[in-house]
Amino acid sequence: AQKITQTQPGMFVQEKEAVTLDCTYDTSDQSYGLFWYKQPSSGEMIFLIYQGSYDEQNATEGRYSLNFQKARKSANLVISASQLGDSAMYFCALDSNDYKLSFGAGTTVTVRA
Amino acid sequence: DAGITQSPRHKVTETGTPVTLRCHQTENHRYMYWYRQDPGHGLRLIHYSYGVKDTDKGEVSDGYSVSRSKTEDFLLTLESATSSQTSVYFCAISAGGGEGSKQFFGPGTRLTVL
Numbered sequence: 194a195q196k197i198t199q200t201q202p203g204m205f206v207q208e209k210e211a212v213t214l215d216c217t218y219d220t221s222d223q224s225y226g227l228f229w230y231k232q233p234s235s236g237e238m239i240f241l242i243y244q245g246s247y248d249e250q251n252a253t254e255g256r257y258s259l260n261f262q263k264a265r266k267s268a269n270l271v272i273s274a275s276q277l278g279d280s281a282m283y284f285c286a287l288d289s290n291d292y293k294l295s296f297g298a299g300t301t302v303t304v305r306a
Numbered sequence: 307d308a309g310i311t312q313s314p315r316h317k318v319t320e321t322g323t324p325v326t327l328r329c330h331q332t333e334n335h336r337y338m339y340w341y342r343q344d345p346g347h348g349l350r351l352i353h354y355s356y357g358v359k360d361t362d363k364g365e366v367s368d369g370y371s372v373s374r375s376k377t378e379d380f381l382l383t384l385e386s387a388t389s390s391q392t393s394v395y396f397c398a399i400s401a402g403g404g405e406g407s408k409q410f411f412g413p414g415t416r417l418t419v420l
Contacts (some may be wrong), residue, residue: 226407238396292337
């Protein structure tokens with residue numbers, strides 16, 4: 194059963210603007226982790242940000258922040274001040290405390306100059 | 307960058323032939339994984355390993371087997387390749403536990419089964 198849902202197959206964003214990528218998840222575990230990865234057109238998978246289920250503050254890593262709403266089971270990624278190099282596919286993933294990741298189908302982001 | 311290599315990087319084979327993909331790490335991480343990536347499906351877990359000779363199935367394990375005889379190497383074998391196994395295969399590693407469960411990925415292997 195799919196545990197991660199990314200409802201936006203593709204998005205366009207203007208350079209220097211912020212963009213929010215949606216991610217909802219399903220787990221009955223109390224302890225879990227949420228991850229975001231970036232996959233540029235070159236194909237590699239790049240780790241961006243991590244949020245633990247018990248973390249009280251939203252995770253931030255540079256221009257990336259994770260809007261974690263536990264009650265809604267959502268973990269949206271916010272990219273601020275978009276750059277052309279942010280054009281890529283973005284994947285949300287869930288670790289239900291079993292060291293295995295379940296990935297969403299991904300969202301393609303295209304940054305326009 | 308995490309030290310993960312995959313070989314070969316590209317392979318074209320024919321239906322019914324055996325294929326082995328190799329993943330090698332220099333990080334001494336306990337956990338290793340094989341995923342396949344297909345359009346519209348994200349990455350799906352094939353098999354994973356939680357130690358030498360300790361492996362388990364993922365969600366799409368049919369038609370695949372794995373072996374891990376050393377910490378640094380994790381092999382994925384397609385016993386008799388089929389066209390449905392045409393995909394991009396990624397190996398990943400993790401140290402395990404909390405943020406340590408974040409996985410680092412190899413560069414991928416593009417496999418085409420004709």
